[in-house]
Amino acid sequence: DGGITQSPKYLFRKEGQNVTLSCEQNLNHDAMYWYRQDPGQGLRLIYYSQIVNDFQKGDIAEGYSVSREKKESFPLTVTSAQKNPTAFYLCASSILGGQAEAFFGQGTRLTVV
Amino acid sequence: GESVGLHLPTLSVQEGDNSIINCAYSNSASDYFIWYKQESGKGPQFIIDIRSNMDKRQGQRVTVLLNKTVKHLSLQIAATQPGDSAVYFCAENQAAGNKLTFGGGTRVLVKP
Numbered sequence: 001d002g003g004i005t006q007s008p009k010y011l012f013r014k015e016g017q018n019v020t021l022s023c024e025q026n027l028n029h030d031a032m033y034w035y036r037q038d039p040g041q042g043l044r045l046i047y048y049s050q051i052v053n054d055f056q057k058g059d060i061a062e063g064y065s066v067s068r069e070k071k072e073s074f075p076l077t078v079t080s081a082q083k084n085p086t087a088f089y090l091c092a093s094s095i096l097g098g099q100a101e102a103f104f105g106q107g108t109r110l111t112v113v
Numbered sequence: 114g115e116s117v118g119l120h121l122p123t124l125s126v127q128e129g130d131n132s133i134i135n136c137a138y139s140n141s142a143s144d145y146f147i148w149y150k151q152e153s154g155k156g157p158q159f160i161i162d163i164r165s166n167m168d169k170r171q172g173q174r175v176t177v178l179l180n181k182t183v184k185h186l187s188l189q190i191a192a193t194q195p196g197d198s199a200v201y202f203c204a205e206n207q208a209a210g211n212k213l214t215f216g217g218g219t220r221v222l223v224k225p
Contacts, residue, residue: 006156033213035215040121041121041217041218042121042202042215042216042217042218043157043202043215044215045212045213045214045215048212048213056212058212088154090156090157092156092213094213099144099145099164099206100145101147101159101162102147102159102204102213103159104149104156104157104158105156106155106156107154107155107156109154
């Protein structure tokens with residue numbers, strides 16, 4: 001089945017460690033996104049990519065990094081520079097053009113211990 | 114900065130009644146709008162979309178209304194059911210770009 005897959009579903013990190021969240025899609029979508037969601041809050045854009053080997057910062061990129069080496073994959077690294085990383089992270093993908101829905105993964109819940 | 118619906122209010126509705134969820138957007142260049150439903154611990158799911166050349170669009174039990182003059186978007190759910198309990202987000206985008214921006218969401222609680 002076509003879709004977008006995030007892994008792992010739950011992730012625990014010690015303070016000062018970097019951690020990478022996986023996002024894979026087999027929908028042949030060019031655009032991919034990472035959002036952060038805090039409890040009872042909306043979605044805030046971290047990074048987005050419209051094409052392989054290119055990506056742009058969203059509204060809250062500090063403390064995060066991404067890569068887009070393959071069309072299907074858009075991993076997000078939460079670095080030790082991110083002071084408050086505990087949150088629910090959502091990955092999405094869409095076709096290019098701006099007038100198409102984005103399909104979301106099921107999210108990764110990251111907790112700093 | 115530009116924003117879409119910053120608040121997360123809660124709407125309590127009796128089962129069988131109609132629900133109306135509102136969203137304000139501030140980017141006049143936005144020309145495509147989407148409503149998403151998010152259940153607890155899951156990713157958002159697409160409900161319905163509307164382009165800026167339309168004022169109204171209907172789906173199954175849902176209707177989206179767009180008022181470009183006052184930059185307002187609403188989602189109407191007919192005959193609300195317990196399965197409609199979730200957080201609903203509006204999102205906006207522009208044909209020229211791919212920066213999908215979300216509002217703060219509205220929590221809908223359906224009372225039996």
